[in-house]
Amino acid sequence: MKKLKFSRYNTMFCTVASLALLASCSSNDEAQMDESGLAVSEGFALSGDDLIFNDFTAQCSYVDGNWSSTAYLNTTMINTTQTNFIYAQNTKIANVFGQAAVTLKMVHDNSNVNSTYNAISYSNPKKIYFGEAIYVAALAKGQIVPAMILAHEFGHQLQYTYNLPSKKESTARPNELEADGFAGYYMRKPTGYNATWEQAGPGFEFAYAIGDNNTTSAGHHGTPPQRRSAARLGWYLGNYDLSASDFDYNFFYYYDNVLSGSYRTTTPERIDPKIDAFIKSKMSELRKIQSGEISAEEFINLGN
Ligand SMILES: [Zn+2]
Numbered sequence: 001m002k003k004l005k006f007s008r009y010n011t012m013f014c015t016v017a018s019l020a021l022l023a024s025c026s027s028n029d030e031a032q033m034d035e036s037g038l039a040v041s042e043g044f045a046l047s048g049d050d051l052i053f054n055d056f057t058a059q060c061s062y063v064d065g066n067w068s069s070t071a072y073l074n075t076t077m078i079n080t081t082q083t084n085f086i087y088a089q090n091t092k093i094a095n096v097f098g099q100a101a102v103t104l105k106m107v108h109d110n111s112n113v114n115s116t117y118n119a120i121s122y123s124n125p126k127k128i129y130f131g132e133a134i135y136v137a138a139l140a141k142g143q144i145v146p147a148m149i150l151a152h153e154f155g156h157q158l159q160y161t162y163n164l165p166s167k168k169e170s171t172a173r174p175n176e177l178e179a180d181g182f183a184g185y186y187m188r189k190p191t192g193y194n195a196t197w198e199q200a201g202p203g204f205e206f207a208y209a210i211g212d213n214n215t216t217s218a219g220h221h222g223t224p225p226q227r228r229s230a231a232r233l234g235w236y237l238g239n240y241d242l243s244a245s246d247f248d249y250n251f252f253y254y255y256d257n258v259l260s261g262s263y264r265t266t267t268p269e270r271i272d273p274k275i276d277a278f279i280k281s282k283m284s285e286l287r288k289i290q291s292g293e294i295s296a297e298e299f300i301n302l303g304n
Contacts, residue, residue: 017097037124040156040175041066042134042149042221051186059167063107063129066254078135082146086130086279089147089193096192097182097244102157103127104137112294121151121156141206147245148183148203155182158244171220174252177230179180180222181251184234185242192238201300204231228299229290230255240275254279254286 050288063071077083087104094101107116107129116131130150138145156179157167167174186192187200195203205228216222233254237247249270267276285302288294294302 023223027042037122038160039066039120039122040153040172040179041219042152058144060230066118066120067107067129067131068109068112070111071107071109071116073107073129075105077106077130078132078139082135085143086146086150090128090154090223091153092192093147093151093186096186096189096301097154097158099161100159102154104130106130106132108132119153121153121160123157123160126157128157138206142199142203144187144193144195144199145206146201148187150195151183151186152179153218154186155179158182162244162248164244164248165252166248167255171216171218173215173220173222173226174255176221177226177255177265178248178251179248180227180230181234181237181255182244182247184231184236185238185247188235197235197302200235201302204228205296205300225290225292225298228296229286232282232289232299232302233279233286236279237275240272243294246270250275250279252284257283 056146062069063073075083077086090104091101103126105127107118109115109132113133115133117133117137119134120129120133121127122129128150130146130153134149135146140150145263156175159175159178165174165178184200184204187195187203213223214221221227230251233251234247237250253268253271267273285294289299
């Protein structure tokens with residue numbers, strides 16, 4: 001049994017005096033502040049979806065400062081089917097990028113369920129916390145959607161590991177759009193989710209229409225049309241086998257073209273001519289997604 005360790009946060013918020021429960025909170029490695037590492041929080045806005053929650057037994061465990069004081073962690077994702085599904089996805093996503101799976105846990109909060117409408121990827125130690133509320137809302141749109149969100153979060157893990165994105169802006173936009181791109185890549189890969197666009201398109205529309213228009217705020221995730229075009233670009237790159245760093249290089253080569261509307265005439269050596277010819281044949285579509293000329297509904301029906 002692990003040595004008992006009580007952080008001041010556990011003590012502060014723990015009102016249950018049972019020794020058994022205390023032991024159960026304190027043996028949780030995650031019940032401490034993540035002080036040294038980075039944490040990318042999606043900070044999703046709540047949608048109007050009706051959320052249905054399972055009745056979980058209350059536990060005493062403080063998660064960290066990114067979640068409410070009454071939140072707690074466990075490894076049950078809604079039910080056994082979802083738990084098996086999402087842990088299998090967690091391994092598959094990591095394997096597609098030649099990585100080992102990272103710790104994945106669900107955050108619950110019985111007294112403030114809406115506070116778990118978020119997913120967070122942490123750098124040190126590497127872990128992903130998936131909020132119950134966003135999982136439930138995503139699942140209501142289809143089984144593929146929680147997998148997409150997880151792939152986006154794993155994209156942030158790749159950024160931590162490989163010091164990506166290579167492009168920096170004054171907001172989180174390149175980090176977030178690249179994570180959308182990684183999810184698009186994973187969804188298409190035959191060794192990944194192996195989805196058709198018919199399956200993936202509506203999922204992206206749910207997951208990435210959550211973009212924001214606060215283009216100067218530090219947490220800016222890209223506008224909804226930019227998130228669609230980033231996911232679509234990643235989807236196209238999923239036709240090829242790319243390392244995380246090569247994905248980044250390709251993504252930002254075309255990202256510049258797609259987002260700024262400028263077009264580079266000289267293709268750098270590191271870009272594979274086959275990929276270049278293919279992506280350039282899709283560039284007009286990507287621009288139209290980004291500009292909003294292709295509507296959300298048309299986006300869903302773009303086809304492979
Ligand atoms: Zn993100």
